[in-house]
Amino acid sequence: MTSKLLWMSFVLVAITSSITFSLQPDRQKVLLVSFDGFRWDYLYRVPTPHFHYIMKYGVHVKQVNNIFITKTYPNHYTLITGLFAESHGIVANEMFDPILNKSFSLDHMNVYDSEFWDEAMPIWITNQKAGHTTGAAMWPGADVQIHKSFPSYYMPYNESISFEDRVAKIIEWFTLKEPINLGLLYWEDPDDMGHHLGPDSPLMEPVISDIDSKLGYLIDMLKKAKLWNVVNLIITSDHGMTQCSEDRIIELDLYLDKDLYTLIDQSPVAAILPREGKFEEVYEALVHAHPNLTVYKKEEIPERWHYKYNSRIQPIIAVADEGWYILRNKSDDFLLGNHGYDNAFAEMHPIFLAHGPAFRKNFTKEVMNSTDLYPLLCHLLNITAPPHNGSLRNVQDLLSSATLRAVSYTQSTTVFRDTSKSREYEQGQPYAYFLGISLGSIIVIVFFVISIKHLIRSQIPAFSDMQSEIAQPLLQA
């Protein structure tokens, strides 16, 4: 009876400890992968068996609402900060900051000025402050010094480095003696080819197949390194792509004297900085210029875009209808595919799939916001999220029941820069998790102590018998 009780208490301790251990979010590892410009419906355009393998054994979100403008740098910074562009400060691929009196240009790789990035805190900084390590393979911004810091491990951006070499680095970092808990992996396609071919081109089909093969390679490498069931793999992208045409070009020079303004960003959201004293003249010239161009004074920009309260957003923006292209004139570069349009358009939407111990299996969700990824990442990495525009609540149903049990929330408010309104934000806080762990531990300890006391009491007569039994041979000797 007593040995049964002792055995049961040991089993209980073992089970409780293993549940506690498996629930610890800080034991989760995450690999976030972005295939630039992978539109949500490319999954169905050609056979994509590796993407569908992840959907079958993991989770898939059908509609991901990304942020305006639907460009690469703004959306990649959102994925790792949970903030809208007006709050994280990377409002476009081409920017001018009138306070810093500095320009930022992706075309000229003039993106290494920390001051453009310092308005937000990328997840690797928060992760590293919590004592973890991060590895970033070409993730946009990961080789820029932000808040005087870099990821623990990173590859300086070089587009000629192959996908295989980037994967090798990620595997190396996840298998170090002190492994990273967060990996970030970026690949330039299908964006590059989407721009050049146009997404409607049949030549996009082998491009999408090639991305699927690359994902297959990544899965194989994770399996070979015995990481496949250990790492939570999240596959996403920044935006989609829409077909453009030389029949749908809006030439600004036809409506506006080029000496009246500076064109900071071009298409499909023209960021216009009028010369001093020329604001009304520029606005009046453009506002009714073209039926497929909508012109906003900065203060009139629709709230739903969250694209107003930042000095890098220019006094006038002119937004092209989907598939329309803004040029100064036809001597400017034109691409057959483009993105950057209203984030309400389905063709601007990216993908979201995930697989791993934290995620449910064969689960499809209808919709999420790209800002929701950030609190999800923070929850998995067990780090406290700074204020952000996402919601863990929106995406908690992606998590397996064990991981979900560790989710708790506190509500708070914060005031964002340049914003008179206070906004709610939500953070995954580990309070309930620690409370649960503490209570569980107390119950186990109390149960264990009672069991030991019971055991000692029940063993007292046996002890005296045993002592005399032991004493007997000694005496005889």
Ligand SMILES: [Zn+2]
């Ligand atoms: Zn992109």
